[in-house]
Amino acid sequence: MNASLIEHLVQARGIESQYIDASGQEQIVSPEAIKQILTAMGYPVNDQDALIGVVEQETETAWFTIVEPASIVRQGQNNVLHFKLPIDFANDELDLTISKDNQICKKIKFVPIDQELLGHFEVRDMEIQHYALPVELDLPIGYYQLALFEPGIAEPLGSGTLIITPESCYKHPVLEQSIDTAVNHSFMLATTKSNAVANINKDLYCTDVRIGQSSNELESALDLVPMDPIKLYQQAYQPIIDAFRSRMSNGAVNIGDIMALLKLLWVPKGKAVNEGAYVYYPFDDFLAILTLESQLNQTVIVRNESTDMPEDIAEYLQFIGMQVVNP
DSSP states (O other), X not given: OOHHHHHHHHHHTTEESEEEOTTSOEEEOOHHHHHHHHHHTTOOTTOHHHHHHHHHHHHHHHHTOSBOSEEEEETTSOXXXXXXXXXXXXXXXXXXXXXXXXXXXXXXXXXXXXXXXXXXXXXXXXXXXXXXXXXXXXXXXXXXXXXXXXXXOSSOSEEEEEEEEOSSOOOOHHHHTTGGGSOBOOOTTEEOHHHHHHSTTGGGBOTTEEEEEEOSSOEEEOSOEEBOHXXXXXXXXXXXXXXXXXXXXXXXXXXXXXXXXXXXXXXXXXXXXXXXXXXXXXXXXXXXHHHHHHHHTTOEEEEEXXXXXXXXXXXXXXXXXXEEEOO
């Protein structure tokens, strides 16, 4: 098996091949466990030709995705939208529309060659170019539809979801006095295996691994299976949006272990918890969506206090208005 290809996938899929566990011990994930996790993600790691074919197909799909499935614009920050276009469109003036409820809210005209070129790749004898378009959108927070058009052509070149998020979570002084009663909702990126198999969206879940929980007091494999980060993104984050929104009915929601939105410990079948590997998720995007749902649903967001959280993350969570409670 091509070791460099496996290592490429480990990096590309956010798999942490070595880490420090809750007791301070270094854990090095075995090659066998890495392969099991990649297999759970859908990679035929024991068939080199098939694996190369899957990776090449994924690469082609990524470069042929003209408009990203989900584009997040954060209020108060400099933002860009990303587009991948065949070189034939480089000098054309294109129309970008932003719509909500089938009503156009804003139109932007731009010529790709006038924007920053971030990279290019040849796919099927065609050069695809990746451009970044700076945007300043004076639109309310919420969910919108993006569509990119050639002038005079009714069918869009590509479309996706635009998510405009606020700078901070919803705040309510009265509710903040009683946030200790908020229900704990850790592990929103997972479900039970039986639910995953029965779910109409079952391809979202990797059912051949379990979620592990490791701390100074507890080490166990839970009866939960994780969402695939890539499939979650391809679905414009709708499953995690639904998970956040469904829990915002009481004025306050406790996310619990907020770090479970950053990474989850994936434990392959037949392996002990300390033989698993952490898989990373798009934490910044999740936090942006969480602040949006907090504001739209007027719900205070709290998290459990943690002594081992990186300082920069703790400071950012405080900056966006997330409250802290003792678990």
